[in-house]
Amino acid sequence: MATAHAARRGPAVLGDLLPGSLARDAALVAGAAAFVGVAAQIAVPLPGTPVPVTGQTFAVLLAGAALGFGRAGLGMIVYLLAGMAGVPWFTDGASGAGFPTFGYVLGFVAAAAVVGRLAEGGGDRTPLRTVATMLAGTAIMYAAGVPYLMASLHVGLGKALHLGVTPFLAGDALKVALAAALLPAAWKLTGRLTGRAS
Numbered sequence: 001m002a003t004a005h006a007a008r009r010g011p012a013v014l015g016d017l018l019p020g021s022l023a024r025d026a027a028l029v030a031g032a033a034a035f036v037g038v039a040a041q042i043a044v045p046l047p048g049t050p051v052p053v054t055g056q057t058f059a060v061l062l063a064g065a066a067l068g069f070g071r072a073g074l075g076m077i078v079y080l081l082a083g084m085a086g087v088p089w090f091t092d093g094a095s096g097a098g099f100p101t102f103g104y105v106l107g108f109v110a111a112a113a114v115v116g117r118l119a120e121g122g123g124d125r126t127p128l129r130t131v132a133t134m135l136a137g138t139a140i141m142y143a144a145g146v147p148y149l150m151a152s153l154h155v156g157l158g159k160a161l162h163l164g165v166t167p168f169l170a171g172d173a174l175k176v177a178l179a180a181a182l183l184p185a186a187w188k189l190t191g192r193l194t195g196r197a198s
Contacts, residue, residue: 012120013068014186025071032063032075033082036108037089049163050100051149054091058175060108061137064115065124065183073113080105101164103148104141111140124183134176 015028039059043052064072083090083105084097090105115123115137123133142165150160 013116013124014066014183014190015068015071028067028071029075029078032067032072032112033079034089035059035063036076036079037083037087040089040091041093043091046167049167050153051104051145051164051168052091052101053168053171056091056108057104057138057141057172058178060112060141061115061134061175061179062182064112064137065119065130065133065179067112067116068120069113069116072116073109076109076112080109100149100152101145102152104145104164106148107141107144110144111137114140119183124179125187126184127180130180130183131176134179138172138176 015024018024018028036056036059039055042055044054045052060076063075066072067075079089083095086095088095090099091101115133118124118133118136122129124130146157146160146164149155149164150157153160153163155163
C-alpha cells in the first residue's frame with residue numbers, strides 16, 4: 001500500500017529519479033561531496049576580506065535540493081570530514097580547519113540538509129518556493145560562517161558582517177535567482193520525460 005502510494009506520488013527530489021537504492025545513494029553522497037569540492041576551486045578573491053567568491057555555496061544549495069535531507073546532509077559531512085582529514089578540496093585547495101572561512105564549511109551540513117528537507121516538501125517545484133528554499137539555505141551558511149569569522153579574526157559582529165556577508169549579497173541573490181530558474185525547469189522537463197506531473 002505504501003509502495004503504491006509512493007509510486008503514485010512520484011519522486012520527492014530529483015535524485016529519486018535515478019534507478020537503484022543503496023548503491024545509488026552512496027554514489028550520490030560521494031558525488032555531492034566531490035561536486036562541492038570541485039566548485040570550491042572556482043574562487044575569486046576580493047580585496048579587504050579573507051572570504052572569496054566561490055562556486056561552492058551554489059553547489060551546496062543545488063546538492064541539497066537535488067538529493068534531499070539525508071543524502072545531502074551526509075554528502076556535506078563527507079566533504080567536511082574528508083577536508084579536515086587532508087583532502088585538498090576546500091577553497092584554493094585548502095584542507096584542515098585552521099582558516100577563517102571554515103565556519104561556512106560547517107554551515108554547509110545544516111544548509112544542505114534544510115534545503116533538502118524543504119525540497120522534499122516541494123520547495124524546489126516553483127520559482128517562488130525555490131527562492132524561499134535557497135534563501136533559507138544561504139541564511140544558514142551565513143549564520144555559521146559569521147561567528148566563526150568573528151572568533152578567527154577577533155573582530156566584532158559589524159566587522160564580520162562587512163567581511164563575510166555584505167560583499168556577497170548581490171552574488172548570492174544571483175545564485176538564488178539561477179536556482180529558481182533551473183530547478184523548477186528541471187522538474188518540468190523530467191515530468192514531460194516520465195509522463196508525470198511535477
